[in-house]
Amino acid sequence: MSMLDQLQRQDADLFLGDVAQRPQGRYVHYILIRESESFPVFQTDGTLNVIRTQAGVGANGSADAGAVISRLVMFKRKQTSPERLAGRELLRLHGIITDEGERECVYNDEKFCKRCPDCITYGYAIGDQGAEKSKVLVDSAFSITRYEDSHHAFHFNALYEHGTMTNEGKTRSSFGEQDHIVPQVFFPSVVTLRDPTYESFLYVMGNILRTARYGAQETRTGRVENHLIGVAFTSGEIFSNLHFSQAMYDALAKAGQLTILPLERQHVLTAASRVARTLLAEEPVEQRFVVLGEEAVPLLNEVRALYQDRGRTQALLTSFDRKTRAYAEQHLGNGRKR
Numbered sequence: 001m002s003m004l005d006q007l008q009r010q011d012a013d014l015f016l017g018d019v020a021q022r023p024q025g026r027y028v029h030y031i032l033i034r035e036s037e038s039f040p041v042f043q044t045d046g047t048l049n050v051i052r053t054q055a056g057v058g059a060n061g062s063a064d065a066g067a068v069i070s071r072l073v074m075f076k077r078k079q080t081s082p083e084r085l086a087g088r089e090l091l092r093l094h095g096i097i098t099d100e101g102e103r104e105c106v107y108n109d110e111k112f113c114k115r116c117p118d119c120i121t122y123g124y125a126i127g128d129q130g131a132e133k134s135k136v137l138v139d140s141a142f143s144i145t146r147y148e149d150s151h152h153a154f155h156f157n158a159l160y161e162h163g164t165m166t167n168e169g170k171t172r173s174s175f176g177e178q179d180h181i182v183p184q185v186f187f188p189s190v191v192t193l194r195d196p197t198y199e200s201f202l203y204v205m206g207n208i209l210r211t212a213r214y215g216a217q218e219t220r221t222g223r224v225e226n227h228l229i230g231v232a233f234t235s236g237e238i239f240s241n242l243h244f245s246q247a248m249y250d251a252l253a254k255a256g257q258l259t260i261l262p263l264e265r266q267h268v269l270t271a272a273s274r275v276a277r278t279l280l281a282e283e284p285v286e287q288r289f290v291v292l293g294e295e296a297v298p299l300l301n302e303v304r305a306l307y308q309d310r311g312r313t314q315a316l317l318t319s320f321d322r323k324t325r326a327y328a329e330q331h332l333g334n335g336r337k338r
C-alpha cells in the first residue's frame with residue numbers, strides 16, 4: 001500500500017472531508033530546512049534582515065549555547081508569497097483559475113475570486129468585501145549560523161550605459177554595494193496547514209517542493225532548496241522556528257560540526273530529523289502521524305510522482321477546486337461570480 005493510500009485511510013482520520021469553517025484542532029506541519037543555493041537577498045530598506053538571539057536553546061546544550069549571536073532572518077512573507085505564487089501558476093496551467101472570464105482570480109487585488117483553492121487556502125482580504133484567514137501558518141525563519149559567517153557584501157561598479165565608469169570626461173565615484181546571503185546557509189522552518197483535506201495537504205506540499213526562488217519580491221533571484229525533512233500531523237501547534245534553529249545549533253555544536261563552514265549539508269539534514277523528533281516529543285500535543293528523515297522518503301517520492309503526472313495533478317486540483325467552491329458557496333456566499 002502506498003504511503004498516500006495509508007494516510008488517506010478512513011481509520012487514519014488525518015484529513016477532513018470538506019474545507020472547515022471553524023478550527024477543528026488538526027494540524028499538519030511540514031518540517032523543512034531551507035538552504036540558500038546562490039545569493040538570495042532577504043532585506044528591508046536595502047539591508048539584510050538580521051536579529052540578535054541566543055545561540056542555542058541554552059539548557060543543556062553546548063558550551064556557548066547561552067551566547068548571543070546575530071542571525072539572518074527570512075521573514076514570513078518572504079517564505080509564503082513565492083510558494084503561494086507557485087500554486088497559482090499551477091492552478092492557471094490547469095485552467096482552475098484564469099485571468100479573465102468565469103474563473104478569473106487576480107492576486108492581491110479586489111478581483112481575488114474568493115473561492116478557488118488559492119483564495120481559500122492562503123486567504124485574502126479585500127477592503128470591506130470580506131476576508132478569509134490563511135490556513136497556512138508560517139513564521140520568520142532564522143539562520144543556524146551567525147550573520148558574520150553567512151553573508152557577503154558585493155561591490156559593483158555603477159557603469160554608464162556604454163559600459164565604463166567615465167562619462168563626458170568625468171569618472172563616477174559611486175559604487176553600489178549589496179549584501180547577499182552566501183550559498184549553503186540553512187534556515188530551519190516549519191510550515192503549518194490547519195484542518196487539512198487530502199487535497200490541501202498535497203497542494204501546500206507541492207508548492208513548497210516546487211518553489212526554488214526566494215528573496216526580494218521584484219527580482220526573486222536567489223535560489224533556495226527546500227529540504228522537506230518530514231511531516232507531522234498533530235492536534236496543535238508545535239515548536240517555533242527560532243527554537244528549531246537554536247536546537248540545531250546545539251546539536252551541531254555538540255557533534256563538533258559547527259566549526260567548519262559552510263556547514264555540511266548531510267550533517268544538517270541528519271541532525272534536523274533527530275532534533276525535530278526530540279522537539280516534537282516535548283510538545284503537549286497528540287502526534288497523530290509523523291514521518292521524519294528516511295521514513296519520509298516514500299511520501300516525498302509519491303508526491304513528486306503525482307506532480308510529474310499531468311492527469312493525476314489535474315484530477316487533484318479539480319477535486320480541490322470543487323471543495324473550495326462548495327465551501328465558498330456554503331459559508332461565504334461566494335459561490336457564483338458577482
Ligand SMILES: [Zn+2]
Nearest residue numbers: 105113116119
Ligand atoms: Zn481565487
